[in-house]
Amino acid sequence: MSFKKEKKERIENYILELIKNGNHEDVKQKTIYACDISPTTYYRYLKNLKDKNLIKEDKNNRYVLADVRKELFCYKNKGLYEHEIYENDIDQFIKTLPKNIQNIWYYAFTEIMNNAIEHSSANEIHVLVAETPLDIIIVISDEGIGIFNNIKSFIEETTGEEISLEDAMRQLFKGKFTTKSENHAGEGIFFTSRIMDLFMIASSGLFFSHDNYKDLEAKISDIVPNSTLLKKGTSVMMQLSKNSNKETRTIFNQFTTPDEGFFRTEIKLKNFCEHGYPVSRSQARRIFDGMNLFKEVTIDFEGVSDLGQAFCHEIFVVFQNKFPDIQIKAINANENVQGMISRIINTEKLLKKKVKN
Numbered sequence: 482m483s484f485k486k487e488k489k490e491r492i493e494n495y496i497l498e499l500i501k502n503g504n505h506e507d508v509k510q511k512t513i514y515a516c517d518i519s520p521t522t523y524y525r526y527l528k529n530l531k532d533k534n535l536i537k538e539d540k541n542n543r544y545v546l547a548d549v550r551k552e553l554f555c556y557k558n559k560g561l562y563e564h565e566i567y568e569n570d571i572d573q574f575i576k577t578l579p580k581n582i583q584n585i586w587y588y589a590f591t592e593i594m595n596n597a598i599e600h601s602s603a604n605e606i607h608v609l610v611a612e613t614p615l616d617i618i619i620v621i622s623d624e625g626i627g628i629f630n631n632i633k634s635f636i637e638e639t640t641g642e643e644i645s646l647e648d649a650m651r652q653l654f655k656g657k658f659t660t661k662s663e664n665h666a667g668e669g670i671f672f673t674s675r676i677m678d679l680f681m682i683a684s685s686g687l688f689f690s691h692d693n694y695k696d697l698e699a700k701i702s703d704i705v706p707n708s709t710l711l712k713k714g715t716s717v718m719m720q721l722s723k724n725s726n727k728e729t730r731t732i733f734n735q736f737t738t739p740d741e742g743f744f745r746t747e748i749k750l751k752n753f754c755e756h757g758y759p760v761s762r763s764q765a766r767r768i769f770d771g772m773n774l775f776k777e778v779t780i781d782f783e784g785v786s787d788l789g790q791a792f793c794h795e796i797f798v799v800f801q802n803k804f805p806d807i808q809i810k811a812i813n814a815n816e817n818v819q820g821m822i823s824r825i826i827n828t829e830k831l832l833k834k835k836v837k838n
């Protein structure tokens with residue numbers, strides 16, 4: 482590629498990335514400054530991108546990325562095989578992309594499609610594939626029983642305890658959660674949600690996502706315009722950059738080994754308590770329910786301002802005494818949190834020493 486052409490592509494990509502990230506006000510200033518071009522040249526680039534149908538104006542007259550290609554597939558949920566659907570309908574959007582991206586999409590699509598086929602009890606499943614100049618977006622929707630509802634009913638039936646839809650949703654952050662343990666392992670959502678650039682599940686008016694997007698609903702209804710789908714059943718939206726250098730093995734290596742399998746998990750405590758101050762024993766029990774399936778549990782305390790003594794004791798003493806071989810690690814703990822954990826652990830050590838003497 483000639484130097485001039487390369488420079489042109491770089492500037493175009495720079496503008497596209499800014500537009501994708503929604504910095505509408507800054508696009509012009511940032512591009513002029515970073516790419517060292519005049520305002521006239523900037524407008525010429527903008528016009529070019531518009532002429533090539535790579536960007537379009539939304540209803541507020543702001544530029545957004547255009548869909549290069551968009552297609553909706555509808556399937557009757559009878560005798561479906563996720564790998565066949567991938568090969569017949571989805572692969573055409575992915576097969577020209579680099580191998581690492583093809584591998585990620587094959588894994589993600591087949592996991593989430595299998596969930597719709599086997600867990601939703603829906604009669605129909607819809608798959609929307611959209612290609613923008615920078616990303617591939619896939620939305621898999623079913624009008625079935627609803628994922629969070631399904632999890633809630635299962636927990637209530639097996640434990641006899643009532644739980645909220647939010648608590649049901651939070652089970653998905655942990656990994657190894659499944660309502661069909663005979664032939665499922667509870668890994669699909671855990672790994673797929675971590676490998677995508679953007680992953681969210683909309684169901685029963687709630688959103689599951691690792692990131693706190695304020696505009697989740699807007700984002701999904703932008704992609705699925707007539708989003709009655711959000712009222713019933715489950716919609717899973719996945720987005721990955723066409724230039725991504727992620728690899729499936731990177732994410733698997735973080736949590737699995739060939740010998741021990743899926744032995745490690747990590748939870749962001751902030752996702753389990755809205756106010757950033759977990760206090761009660763019952764809260765801790767609910768969060769740590771099922772954690773004995775792992776050998777190592779990392780708790781990420783980012784965004785947690787303080788810890789209640791009972792909450793902390795339930796995890797670092799009660800759970801730890803019950804499962805002494807499980808390693809519990811704390812990361813991103815502030816002074817308050819670290820102080821509480823150390824106090825609880827040291828008090829317990831003293832008590833044990835006294836009992837021994």
Ligand SMILES: Nc1ncnc2c1ncn2[C@@H]1O[C@H](COP(=O)(O)OP(=O)(O)O)[C@@H](O)[C@H]1O
Nearest residue numbers: 596600601628631659660665666667668669670
């Ligand atoms: N489309 C869906 N409709 C209803 N429930 C779902 C759906 N997708 C997932 N689930 C629920 O979420 C759980 C976790 O899914 P996943 O992580 O893929 O694990 P697995 O499929 O191995 O159980 C499932 O066991 C099921 O209870």
Ligand SMILES: [Mg+2]
Nearest residue numbers: 592595596669
């Ligand atoms: Mg699954």
